[in-house]
Amino acid sequence: MRKSTAFLTALAMAGCTLSAPLGVLPETKVNAAGGFDMNIKVDLKGERKEISPLIYGVNQYTTDLKSVKTTAVRQGGNRMTAYNWENNASNAGSDWKHSSDNNLSDSNPPAEVVQRLSKEAAKYGVDYKMTTLQMAGYVSADKDGTVKEDEVAPSKRWNEVKFTKGAPFADEPDLTDGVVYMDEYVNYIINKLGDSQSPTGIQGYSLDNEPVLWNDTHPRVHPEPVTIEELGNKSIELAKAVKKLDPKAEIFGPALYGYTAFDHLDDDEQHTESGDVKSKNNYHWYLDCYLDQMKKASEEEGTRLLDVLDIHYYSESARTGAEDRVQSVRTLYEEGFSENSWIGQWCMQNVPILPTIKKSIDTYYPGTKLAISEYNFKGGEDTSGTIAQAEALGCFADQGVYLATLWGGEPFIISGINLYTNYDGKGGCFGDTLIPASTEDVSKSSTYAAVNDGDESKVTVMITNKNMTEAENAVIDLENASKDYKSAAVYAVYGDNDQVRLLDIVKDVKDNKVNVELPAFSAAMVVVSDDAAAFDGEKIYEEKKVTEKTEEFKDPSSMINKNGYVEIPITDPEQVSKIVINGDVTSSAGSGWATARLCSMHQRKGQGRQGFLDIQELQSPAGQGSVRYRKV
Incomplete structure (x- = not known):
């Protein structure tokens, strides 16, 4: 990855705070006249x-647990679909060159990724942990980089996934048999961390990630669209395997990526399976079918095979800007609200979305909980993100959502969670x-x-x-x-x-x-x-005069230091409270997303060290992005 030719460094001087030049939001005042x-x-x-405490959750790979007081952490995302627990290899799919590599872990001990999840959660006091099991059919066999088109599974670049071993579990997995067993993986987790009732164990297992997108994100693993029959059968078989080993562990599925998958799974003009199944069984949408499949299989098995119906939700109208973003949550809960997107234009039969989903649960598998294990209303660089996040959490509480885990770690959005879980910095919630x-x-x-x-x-x-x-x-x-x-x-x-x-x-x-x-x-x-003295001694925040300084560096290549990094000079560093770096983000590989890592900048006084937060990572769609440093 590389940064392109323009860096804008905005510096806050004179002991004050800094705002990035947003351009789209007017200046606001604390005590505006009138109102x-x-x-x-x-x-x-x-x-x-009763509010489920698990609605204040986050995703492990997108949120720094030290930046937020959270209650649940999910280990998921595209990388987990082809994760090989035996050697910790994973594949990026179309997100990055179809690369099989050490992105999730450069360690060799089996299941190191999930063991690290347990350790991090314990460090930050997070009790509920969910990881993702592999269901698409194959996982990375190696960490040797790009998988070519002619190496699509089955090939030597992949190990086959089988849900049950049908033989005694080994203390350590066989790295030479070309097969990865899911039940052996769960058994290994239990032996290392304890079962779901153990403080260090894993409480929830997700049946893979966004299966409707397997053929788009992971075409080297699963080149054909997933079918209703395949997804149902695999979900049932894998859930059975987990429940036999850890009956009290919660099964989450099917982790659908968004609205169209809720409605018709993967149907398009060439595929009509979902439409045919809905018509034959009088289902309202695909979610009815999945719930019905899991309920019938559970009754036959004699144990519940789906504890939590799991969806992902990325607001369409929130993408259009701040004004729409602060209204976007209403699509989830408000009867008659029509958002500014194709959902508001064409899909009002399922709005509000959460009550429609709850009706499906009540009809086809009563008692199933509801999770939103990925969501994001955007707005991470201004208060529109905080407003949307705060309203979303209230909505989740009101609609009886069991678990919600934010995908993202942008500061204004994270503050929307902290507003609920740590508003006073002392655990006030x-x-x-x-x-x-x-x-x-x-x-x-x-x-x-x-x-x-x-x-x-x-x-x-x-x-x-x-x-x-x-x-x-x-x-x-x-x-x-x-x-x-x-x-x-x-x-x-x-x-x-x-x-x-x-x-x-x-x-x-x-x-x-x-x-x-x-x-x-x-x-x-x-x-x-009810206590008149409840807030005695608390200090009200005092506004300070803000002075901004913006400097433009058109040729960062001329500023590279001996270590190969762009070195940006900072004048009067003792007076700087925040730095915002804006830039045009591009990928040398031509991918739609680019990542840039920027190291912290420190000044030294005597033996101490003062400066800014450590390494920051910017993940952004190709185009503009920004990274903020706050003084510590």
Whole structure:
């Protein structure tokens, strides 16, 4: 990978914060004059819903666990489809030259990848871990680089996958037999880490990843489109193998990539299998068929073979820009909402999407949980990402989602999770029991509220302000409360800073009404307490004057140092609080995505070391991208 000819380095000087020049969002102020009014109703006696703690999850390979307080971690993605647990080889497929290599691990001990997952989760206090099992038919046999078109499986570049060994498991796998056994893999995991009930074990197993895209992402492994029969049969057989070894482990499937797969799997003008099956069985869409297959097989086997229906969701309208992004979550939950995309134009029969999926579950396999193991509403470089993320988590809580794991690690999106799980930097979190909450106009402001089960001394209320230019004057009315609430703290993400900050402390709560002012284009967690002194000693964030300096380097090749890296000079480094590097990202291999790694920049004082975060990695579609460094 390489960076192209233009670097823009934006520096924040004079002890202040920096925003990257976004160009599309107007400047916002903390206390904008005027603003709009919004009444927010929270009903303390309304219907209550238990919130699954696993909705605040992330994906291992896209999110640094030290940057977020999370509750679940998934090991998945395209790389896992052809992962060989015996030697830790994997294949990138069309994402990168169809390369079989050491991307996931350069170590040789079997199952090192999943053992590392367990160690990382333990380090950061993440209890729930899910990994991906291989179901497409073949895995990488080596780490020798690009697999050519004439080396499509079966060939020496691949090892065959079999779900059951039918013979005693070996203490160490046979690296010479050309076969990888899934049940032997699960048994190996159990022997090394414990079963799903062990703190170090694996709690969930995903039946591969995005099978509808196997022939697109991994054509050297599975060149033909997956069929309903193949996906159903493989899911059933692999689930049986896992359950025999670890009956309490949760099976996730089928990890479909998006809306069209929910509806018709892989049908196109040349393939009509899904349409025929739907017509014959009176199914509404493909998800009905999958649930029905798994239920019937479970009844025959005498054990549940699908614990969690697993989907991926990448919003179509969120791609079009910030204004659409902050409305995009509504497609998941709001009756009659039509988003600005082909889904809003052509697919309204399944909107809102999550209630439609839950109806399928209730009809064809009651008791099955729901997971969204990959999702992203974009907006990682501004507060539109925080707003969408915050609304999404509230939606997941309200719709009874069991597990959700964000795909991505962009700072503003990560702050949307931290707003729920660590708003005060001390582990302060959204309540575990959802209570009814509403705004007058969800297009302007969304809200979700919660208390902890059996304890109403604190009410947490998430509020968004979707207006780009005006502050929101919100009045939170805590209706039917059995307590007198006396104080509140407002934690928010706003402006050009991706961190959750204490915006205000409200001391004059009267008649259980809380008046708060939210900055334009922000997301906030309002924590209301029955203790007047609950927030004594907390320090409200003070705005500092922002000075930006932008420098353009048109010929970075002339700035390469003796170690082969582009060295960007920084004047007055003690006054710099953040650096943003923007550039045109291209791939020398012509791939649609490019990766650039930028090392940290440090200044030294005496024996100590001060500077910026360590190595940062930019993964971006070909085009523009940016990397941010924050001073530590």
